[in-house]
Amino acid sequence: MSAGAVLRGSFLVFVAAMLQTVVVSSVVIGGGAPDVLLVVVVSLGLIRGSIPGAIFGFLGGLVVDLMTLDTMGITSLVLTLVGFWAGRYGETTGRDRRFAPVIAVGAITILAGLFGYVLHYMLGEEVVARHALVTALIPACVLNLALALPLHALTRRVVGEDDRTAVSPDVEVLAR
Amino acid sequence: MGVLVLVSLVLITLSFRAGEDGPLSSVQSTGASVLRPFAVGFERVAQPFRDGYAWADSLLSARSEAERLRVENRELLQRAIQSEFALQENEYLRRLLTYLDSPRFPDDFDPVAAEVIGRPAGAFTQAIVLAAGSSNGVRVNDPVVTADGLVGLVIRVTPDTARVQLLTDEEAAVSAVDLRTSAPGIVRHARGTRETLVLDRVPKQDRVKAGDDVVTAGWRASGLSSLYPKGIPIGKVTSVGQTDTDLYQQVQVDPFVDFGSLDAVLVLVPTERRP
Numbered sequence: 235m236s237a238g239a240v241l242r243g244s245f246l247v248f249v250a251a252m253l254q255t256v257v258v259s260s261v262v263i264g265g266g267a268p269d270v271l272l273v274v275v276v277s278l279g280l281i282r283g284s285i286p287g288a289i290f291g292f293l294g295g296l297v298v299d300l301m302t303l304d305t306m307g308i309t310s311l312v313l314t315l316v317g318f319w320a321g322r323y324g325e326t327t328g329r330d331r332r333f334a335p336v337i338a339v340g341a342i343t344i345l346a347g348l349f350g351y352v353l354h355y356m357l358g359e360e361v362v363a364r365h366a367l368v369t370a371l372i373p374a375c376v377l378n379l380a381l382a383l384p385l386h387a388l389t390r391r392v393v394g395e396d397d398r399t400a401v402s403p404d405v406e407v408l409a410r
Numbered sequence: 411m412g413v414l415v416l417v418s419l420v421l422i423t424l425s426f427r428a429g430e431d432g433p434l435s436s437v438q439s440t441g442a443s444v445l446r447p448f449a450v451g452f453e454r455v456a457q458p459f460r461d462g463y464a465w466a467d468s469l470l471s472a473r474s475e476a477e478r479l480r481v482e483n484r485e486l487l488q489r490a491i492q493s494e495f496a497l498q499e500n501e502y503l504r505r506l507l508t509y510l511d512s513p514r515f516p517d518d519f520d521p522v523a524a525e526v527i528g529r530p531a532g533a534f535t536q537a538i539v540l541a542a543g544s545s546n547g548v549r550v551n552d553p554v555v556t557a558d559g560l561v562g563l564v565i566r567v568t569p570d571t572a573r574v575q576l577l578t579d580e581e582a583a584v585s586a587v588d589l590r591t592s593a594p595g596i597v598r599h600a601r602g603t604r605e606t607l608v609l610d611r612v613p614k615q616d617r618v619k620a621g622d623d624v625v626t627a628g629w630r631a632s633g634l635s636s637l638y639p640k641g642i643p644i645g646k647v648t649s650v651g652q653t654d655t656d657l658y659q660q661v662q663v664d665p666f667v668d669f670g671s672l673d674a675v676l677v678l679v680p681t682e683r684r685p
Contacts, residue, residue: 252449253452260670260672269532297445300441302537303539303573306421307418307419309531314418359580
């Protein structure tokens with residue numbers, strides 16, 4: 235990744251994190267709120283790969299945890315895994331699929347919700363499963379799906395496409 | 411990837427175990443102070459859009475709302491006259507008795523007005539972040555209100571920001587009374603819904619009815635007192651139910667505060683603590 239792409243990606247993640255905490259979290263529709271930062275991190279993972287996705291996820295989570303005075307590391311951990319999962323999907327079966335952002339955002343929103351619930355439960359916080367996993371998560375998933383394609387297009391425009399011709403260290407090239 | 415996960419786990423462990431006094435707390439405090447101007451800037455940019463949405467939304471219900479308010483205004487005028495008379499009588503009797511009371515709202519508090527600049531994402535916690543902190547006199551456990559009623563309690567403070575646990579959070583609980591019957595109970599979050607409260611532990615013999623107002627109890631006993639001063643409005647009783655097997659009534663309360671559209675709040679700082 236070029237330094238310019240790293241800077242643009244970091245700026246995008248910062249803006250998404252600030253937008254999420256200041257504005258979007260209070261936009262509750264049908265019981266749930268969209269997660270702009272999660273969608274942006276998924277897009278970055280899909281476009282730039284698993285490791286950049288994980289790094290951008292970690293940075294975005296760190297900004298949210300600092301901003302909301304929450305337990306440090308919780309959002310970072312969830313979004314690190316989100317970026318990594320999205321990146322792996324983009325590097326393998328999701329490559330070149332037109333609706334990969336939609337599929338990835340839908341699946342990862344549910345997985346991140348489940349993982350977040352388990353994490354908060356393990357830390358001894360009282361969270362009602364029905365509210366966290368049904369009442370709020372399903373509308374949030376629908377809203378994230380609606381944002382998936384526009385935000386993916388925006389992210390692609392800001393950070394640019396990765397060089398797909400580069401040989402992945404995990405893949406053995408049998409023929410050219 | 412593994413390194414980032416490990417760093418996150420170390421951050422969680424340090425943050426969770428060390429609490430307010432740990433080294434991470436000062437790092438977070440500095441980080442929050444650095445991010446505060448950005449949050450305030452984003453909030454200022456978003457505010458006109460929010461106001462526009464609220465204005466358009468209010469137009470739809472303006473006519474019915476105006477009629478309801480006219481009726482309510484007539485009732486409140488009558489009640490205000492009666493209350494004024496009762497207040498004068500109460501003050502006279504208190505002077506006669508040299509009555510020792512717990513802190514009263516709003517007389518014993520100086521409000522600090524603060525802008526809401528953030529909310530945690532997800533449905534795991536119900537909290538807001540304020541653009542006021544310890545440099546404004548705000549401390550942990552200070553109650554937070556709006557003109558409508560009780561919002562919650564300050565649970566973390568940095569020099570420039572403060573985190574407030576909303577009344578709708580799973581871990582929040584407030585001792586409260588039904589204003590008409592003086593029936594005591596504990597207001598907490600109703601399970602399964604986002605913005606409904608329940609008045610728990612209300613004995614069956616107390617005749618609480620739908621439409622009753624619920625306010626903070628503000629108790630004081632054996633050197634201990636409630637974190638909330640007495641008399642802060644919380645909400646209106648919407649339904650009361652009880653079964654033969656239950657020990658207490660099931661009282662549902664609709665909060666006066668709209669927790670979804672909090673733009674600015676007042677932090678109640680005790681007068682005795684102000685410089």
